[in-house]
Amino acid sequence: MKTSRNVALLVFDGIQVLDATGPAAVFGAANDAAGRPFYRLHILSAAGGPVTSNSGVVLQTAPLSSLAAGSADTVLVVGGSKAGLQAMARDETVRAWMTQSCAKARRYGSICTGAFVLAAFGLARGKRVATHWEATAILGSRHPELDVDANALYVEDGRLWTSAGVTTGIDMCLALVARDLGDAVANAIARRLVLYARRPGYQSQFSPVLAAQARADTSFSGLLEWMRDHLAESLDVERLAEQAGMSPRNFHRRFTEAVGETPARFVETLRLDQARHLLEGQASLKEIAARTGYASQGQFSKAFVRRFGVSPGLFREMNGGS
DSSP states (O other), X not given: OOOOEEEEEEOOTTXXXXXXXXXXXXXXXXXXXXXXXXXXXXXXXXSXXXXXXTTSOEEEEEEXXXXXXXXXXXXXXXXXXXXXXXXXXXXXXXXXXXXXXXXXXXXXXXXXXXXXXXXXXXXXXXXXXXXXXXXXXHHHHHOTTSEEXXXXXXXXXXXXXXXXXXXXXXXXXXXXXXXXXXXXHHHXXXXXXXXXXXXXXXXXXXXXXXXXHHHSOGGGHHHHHHHHHTTTSOOOHHHXXXXXXXXXXXXXXXXXXXXXXXXXXXHHHHHHHHHHHHTTSSOOHHHHHHHTTOSSHHHHHHHHHHHHSSOHHHHHHHTTOO
C-alpha cells in the first residue's frame, strides 16, 4: 500500500465549522471511494485540544507539533471569526510552522476567510485569491499585493488554492480530489454527499440575478427573473421599460441605481453567465449564441472574449466541456 498523503487543516477558536467539517468529509469520503486511506487527515490547532467553533460545536484537535513541518502534502487554513483569525495571524509558532510547511507542501491554501492568515504570513503575495464575498473588499484593501477575485468559488494559482465562503470549500476540495484520483471518484463523492452538482471554480459566488436582487429594491425582483427567462429575445431598454411599466429614461436611471449596472450591461452579464453554463454541455457555439440572445456566433464570441479574456471554444476546453 502506498503511503498516505498528509492533509493538514488548521483551525482555531471561532472557526466556521463547515470550513473544517466540509473538507474533512470530502477527504474522508475519498478514502472510502479509493478503497484505501489515500489521505491522512490532521485537524490541527496551535496548542491542540478542544477548539470551539462560532456555532458552539467543539472539535478535538492535535497540536501543530504533532505533524512535522514539511511533512504535509496539502495544508489548508479555515476561516472564522475576526478575533480568531487575528490571533492566529499573530502567533509566531503558527507562522513558523506554516512558512516551513507551505514551502514544502505540494499545495496549500485556505477556506473562506482563512485567506487573511495566508496574506498575513506573506504566503499569497502576488497571487490571485478568493475569499468570502463579504470580505473581498477588505482583503484587497489590507493586502494590495494580492489579486482578489471577488466572484470565483475557488481559485488555483500555482500551488496556492483558495476558496470563497463556507460550502465552496467542499467544491474546492472536490477539485483537489479530482486532481489526485480522477473525476469519477470526485463525482462519486459529490453523489454521496448529496450535492446538487460539482461547481467549477470560475462559477460566481452568486448568480447575477440573486446578486442583483440583493442590491435592488423589490420593484425590480420580478423583472430580473423575467429577464433571465427571456435571454433569447430582444431585451433593449424600451422593452424592459415597458415590462417594468416605466418610461425608458426613468427606467434606465432607476435600474442603474438599484442594480449597479446599466440595463445593457446587466443583460450581457446574464447572457454570458448562461453561456458559461451551456459551454459545459454539448450545445454548439452557434446554438449557444442563439439561446443567449446573440445575433451570430461571431457577436457572441466577441462579447465572451471581451468579458472573460478567452474564446468560448478555449473556455470549453479549459473547463472540461463536451
